[in-house]
Amino acid sequence: MNGIEKVSAFLDEAQVYYLATVEGDQPRVRPFGTALVHNGRLYIQTGKVKPVSKQLAVNPKAEICAFSGGKWLRVAGELVNDDDRAVKVVMLEKMPSLKSMYDPDDGNMQMLYFKNAVATFSSFTAAPETINL
């Protein structure tokens, strides 16, 4: 498993991560679950109508945090919109439960990938491990 696959596998195992964005000088955070590695990029999925999407359009800086099995992962960087239809299709195949809410052609489904991002695995027992995405 390479670095980005390790990050994606950890997010899948944790099932839930928390996505922080910024709105002016106010941090915003919410639970997310979507994660996908496609063409060497780590993607997440949301809806363009959501406040989280609007915050990222103004300021792409974001950080996610997940905890599982005594370890926690943080990925900090920028989230970039990708309107490529193919990646939406792959996301819906990976997480079919999304199909009741999203369609690649609904004008709402949004895929975002991490750019200039650093993933860090931490625990109380080992030195942090850093992966550049």
Ligand SMILES: Cc1cc2nc3c(=O)[nH]c(=O)nc-3n(C[C@H](O)[C@H](O)[C@H](O)COP(=O)(O)O)c2cc1C
């Ligand atoms: C376990 C869990 C996983 C979630 N995963 C996602 C997700 O991957 N993408 C998404 O857009 N919303 C997801 N949601 C819903 C968002 O947390 C919710 O829509 C939130 O209000 C979005 O933030 P906002 O209101 O600041 O836009 C999830 C909610 C839960 C409880």
